[in-house]
Amino acid sequence: MRKFMQKLGKSMLIPIVAMPIAGILFRLSAGDLLDWKLFQAAGVIFANMDMLIAIGIAMGLAKTKDRGIPALTGFLAITVLNEGLTLMNPDLDMSVFGGVIAGLIAAGIYNRFKDTKLPSMFSFFGGEKFPITMIILTMIPVAGIFSLIWPYAQQGIDSFAQALVGLGAVGIFIFGFLNRFLLPFGLHHVLNTYIYFGLGSYENASGEVVTGEITRFMNGDPTAGYFLGGFFIVMIFGVPAIALAIARAAHKKKKAETKALMSSGALTSVVAGLTEPIEFTFIFTSPLLYFIHSVYTGLAGATLYLFGVRHGFSWGGSVIDYGLNLSLSDSGLMIIPIGLAFGLLYYFTFYTIIVKKNIKVIGREDDVEFGFQADEKEQSLKLSHNKFEYMAKKILENIGGKENVVDYENCMTRLRLVVKDASLVDEDKIKQTGAHGVVKVDNKHIQIIIGPEAGTVLTEFKKHIEK
Numbered sequence: 032m033r034k035f036m037q038k039l040g041k042s043m044l045i046p047i048v049a050m051p052i053a054g055i056l057f058r059l060s061a062g063d064l065l066d067w068k069l070f071q072a073a074g075v076i077f078a079n080m081d082m083l084i085a086i087g088i089a090m091g092l093a094k095t096k097d098r099g100i101p102a103l104t105g106f107l108a109i110t111v112l113n114e115g116l117t118l119m120n121p122d123l124d125m126s127v128f129g130g131v132i133a134g135l136i137a138a139g140i141y142n143r144f145k146d147t148k149l150p151s152m153f154s155f156f157g158g159e160k161f162p163i164t165m166i167i168l169t170m171i172p173v174a175g176i177f178s179l180i181w182p183y184a185q186q187g188i189d190s191f192a193q194a195l196v197g198l199g200a201v202g203i204f205i206f207g208f209l210n211r212f213l214l215p216f217g218l219h220h221v222l223n224t225y226i227y228f229g230l231g232s233y234e235n236a237s238g239e240v241v242t243g244e245i246t247r248f249m250n251g252d253p254t255a256g257y258f259l260g261g262f263f264i265v266m267i268f269g270v271p272a273i274a275l276a277i278a279r280a281a282h283k284k285k286k287a288e289t290k291a292l293m294s295s296g297a298l299t300s301v302v303a304g305l306t307e308p309i310e311f312t313f314i315f316t317s318p319l320l321y322f323i324h325s326v327y328t329g330l331a332g333a334t335l336y337l338f339g340v341r342h343g344f345s346w347g348g349s350v351i352d353y354g355l356n357l358s359l360s361d362s363g364l365m366i367i368p369i370g371l372a373f374g375l376l377y378y379f380t381f382y383t384i385i386v387k388k389n390i391k392v393i394g395r396e397d398d399v400e401f402g403f404q405a406d407e408k409e410q411s412l413k414l415s416h417n418k419f420e421y422m423a424k425k426i427l428e429n430i431g432g433k434e435n436v437v438d439y440e441n442c443m444t445r446l447r448l449v450v451k452d453a454s455l456v457d458e459d460k461i462k463q464t465g466a467h468g469v470v471k472v473d474n475k476h477i478q479i480i481i482g483p484e485a486g487t488v489l490t491e492f493k494k495h496i497e498k
Contacts, residue, residue, distance in 0.1 A: 038091060038092060039088065039091070039092070039315040039316075042087045042088045042090065042091025042092060042134070045083070045086065045087035045090060045091065046080065046083035046084055046086075046087045046311070049076050049083065052073070052295075053073040053074070053076035053077065054073075054076075054077070054299045054302075054303035054304075054305040054308070055298065055299055055302050055303050056070050056073040057070070057071060057073045057074040057076075057077070057303065058302060058303035058304070058346065058347075058349060058351065059302070060073070061346060063345070063346075063355065064351065077305070080126075080127060080130065080307070081109055081113070081125070081126055081127055081129045081130035081133070082106065082109050082110070082130065083130070084127060084130030084131060084134060085105040085106065085108055085109035085129075085130040085131075085133040085134040085137065086102050086105040086106055086109075086134070087105075087134065088105065088130070088131065088134025088135060088137070088138060089101045089102060089104050089105025089108070089133075089134045089137035089138045089141065090102050090105065091138075092134075092135070092138035092139075092142075093138050093141050093142060094141075094142050094145075094437060095141075095145065095159075095437070096433075096436060096437065096438065096439075096496065100141065100145075100159050100160070100162065100163070101137065101138065101141045101162075103163060104137040104138075104140060104141050104162050104163060104166050105133065105134050105137040105138075107137070107163065107166050107167060107170070108133035108134070108136055108137040108140075108166050108169075108170050109129060109130055109133035109134070111166075111167055111170035111171060111174060112125070112129055112132070112133050112170050112173060112174045112177070113125075113129065114174070115170070115171060115173075115174025115175060115178065116129075116174055116177060116178050116181070119174070119175065119178035120178055120181075120182065122182075123177075123178060123181050123182065123185070124220070125177065125181060126218075126220055127214060127215060127216075128215065128216045128218070129177075131215065132173070132177075133170070136166070136169060136170065136173065137162075137166055140162050140165050140166045140169055141162040141166075143162075143165075144161045144162045144165050145158070145159050145161070145162055146158065146159075147161040149161070184216075184218060185218070188213070188218050188222050189222075189224075189225055191222070192206070192222045192225040192226055192230075193225060195226075196230060196231075199336065200333040200336045200337055201333070203257055203258055203261070203329070203332040203333050203336050204329035204330060204332060204333040205329060206222065206226060206258055206329070206332065207261050207262075207325075207328040207329035207330070207331060207332040207333070208325045208326060208328060208329030209222055209325075209329075210222060210223065210325075210328060210329075211310075211321070211324055211325040211328045211329075212321075212322070212325040214310070214314070215314055215315075215321075226243070226244055226258050227243050227244055227245045227246075228242065228243035228245065228246060229242055229243055230242070230243055230244050230247075230258070231243070231244070231247055231252075231254070231255065232247075233247040233250060233251075233252035233254075233255065235250040235251065236251070244256065244257075244258045244259055244343065245259065245343060245344070245345060248343030248344075248356075248359065249343070249345050249356075249359070251359065253341075253361075255341075255343060256341040256342050256343035256359075256360065256361075257332075257335070257336050257341055258332065259342065259343040259344060259348070260332065260335040260336075260340055260341060260342040260343065260360075260363075260366065261328065261329075261331035261332025261333070261334075261335055262304070262328075262331075262332075262344070262347070262348030263342060263344075263348045263352075263353050263366050263370065264331040264332075264334075264335070264366060264369060264370045264373050265306065265327070265328050265331055265348065265373075266300045266301065266304050266306055266347070266348040266349060267300075267301050267348070267349070267350050267353065267370055268370035268371060268373050268374035268377070269324075269327060269328070269331065269370075269373055269374060269377045270296075270297060270300040270301075270306045270309050270310075270377075271297035271300060271301060271374070272373075272374040272375070272377035272378040272381070273309055273313075273324070273377055273378075273381050274293035274294070274296055274297035274300075274309050275293070275297070275378055276377070276378050276379075276381035276382035276385060277289065277293055277309075277312065277313070277381070277385065277392050277393060277394060278290045278293040278294075278394070279382055280382055280385040280386050280392070280394065280395060281393070281394025281395060282394060282395055285394040285395075285396075286394065288394075289393050289394030292312070292393060293309070293312075293393075295308065296308035296309040296312070297309065300349075301349060301350050302349055302350065302351065303347065303349055304344070304346065304347025304348045304349035304351075304352060305347065310324070312392060312393045313390075313392050313393075316390065316391055316392055317385075317390045317392060319384065319388075319390075320381060320384060320385070320390065320392075323380060323381075323384075324377075327373065327376065327377060327380075330373075331369075331373055334369060334373075335365075335366065335369065338362065338365055338369065339361065339362055340360070340361065340362045340363065340365045340366060340369070341360055341361040341362070341363075342356065342357070342359075342360040342361075342363045342366060343356060343359070343360070344356060353366070413482055413483075413484075414465045414481065414482055414484050415465050416465055419484065419487050419488050419490075419491045420491045420494075421464075422464045422465055422466075422488055422491070423488050423489075423491035423492040423494070423495055424491075424495055425460070425461075425463075425464045426446070426461055426464055426466070426479060426488070426492060427492060427495050427496070429456065429457040429460040429461050429464075430448065430450060430455065430456045430457075430461070430477070431450060431451075431452065431455030431456065433495070433496050434451075435450050435451050435452060435455050436448065436449075436450060436451075436496060437449040437450060437451060437475075439489065439492065439493070439496070440489075441481075441485045441486050441488075441489040442485065443483065443485065444480060444481060444482050444483060444485050445470075445478045445479060445480050445481060445485055446478065446479040446481060446485055446488060446489055446492065447476070447478050448476070448477050448478070448479070449475055449476055450475060450476075450477060451475075452474065453471050453473070453474045453475060453476070453477055454474070456469065456471065456477055458471075461479060466479050466480060466481055467480040467481070467482060468480040
């Protein structure tokens with residue numbers, strides 16, 4: 032289960048890559064800042080997060096090197112699911128949870144049916160294409176089932192949100208906690224909708240009655256903003272602290288790439304108020320860390336309430352919204368010292384748990400297991416030729432072709448291959464290419480001893496795989 036959750040977490044890297052630039056462009060081009068309408072097109076990324084997640088999971092969990100068909104399968108899965116829900120009940124929205132469900136089903140369908148052989152007259156639809164047919168047939172009843180189940184989930188959360196009113200710091204803590212905790216299930220938006228746009232009422236200077244924490248705060252209601260202020264702490268201080276902890280905890284050989292990813296995610300949180308680029312890196316890999324993050328989110332809001340701090344936003348809890356709306360707040364400057372304290376709390380908590388429990392977040396993932404390590408004596412081996420392209424081509428032919436290849440890598444002296452069936456490997460013919468030996472670790476893993484030229488041979492091998 033732990034390995035599965037780690038693979039699921041790594042699948043989130045695909046949608047994460049698109050989020051930082053989209054979030055920053057979308058916020059900076061908003062009407063209250065630069066007002067560049069065309070750049071608001073970047074916001075479509077967040078309107079389709081369920082689709083990106085479904086595609087990412089399908090690609091990440093598919094047992095194949097070519098991710099094209101799995102990506103299409105994931106797209107079809109979420110598209111049919113969303114359309115089915117809309118047809119049955121236009122008010123339903125499974126959001127991120129729908130993407131997760133669709134992606135998992137798509138990956139399962141692909142892995143189960145990718146090798147299906149059909150009668151000759153239907154052969155075009157067989158093999159790797161068959162999951163495309165199966166996912167459509169599968170997602171229609173899935174959509175029907177969730178159209179019956181999901182209304183109860185949404186209704187329950189909405190009723191619970193209304194019950195939070197009047198609980199003071201406790202209610203604000205519960206709201207903050209659930210706002211994060213429900214994100215993976217796609218139910219947080221139900222809770223947010225009531226708090227942001229339905230909670231309370233206020234008559235503004237023009238006599239208009241407005242409702243909801245956001246709307247009332249922006250219209251000058253002196254009682255609005257207590258449910259919102261905590262998000263400034265999380266987005267400006269907490270999430271960047273998480274990013275720093277993950278970057279610092281990364282293994283040395285992965286520090287540079289981890290730092291780059293964490294830096295862009297932290298900047299997106301601070302500037303655009305979007306926390307998902309960081310949260311999605313550990314949300315599935317470590318439920319424990321995400322639970323703690325949810326607790327700290329609730330605690331941040333409750334702390335501000337106890338200190339009498341009231342602040343709000345029109346778009347999100349970014350540093351831009353913090354500055355623009357500071358004049359409407361009560362003791363808004365207190366968010367800075369309290370935020371710094373929470374930043375330290377976030378950093379030391381996350382860093383300690385990641386290191387002590389060896390949690391496989393970004394930068395600490397296990398390398399793909401290819402079997403036995405290479406012998407140091409192999410460093411002195413040399414090929415009898417320099418025909419690397421031809422050698423790679425013949426190796427591929429004699430391991431069963433690219434259809435038999437699941438994964439490949441090299442160490443200093445060996446090609447390390449994961450295959451569907453090691454019985455298809457012809458050791459004698461591989462040795463005739465100049466290879467010094469073939470090691471069959473088991474029926475899935477083989478290693479071909481090349482010598483120091485292994486990296487060069489792998490480069491040519493990859494070219495033939497991708498043809």
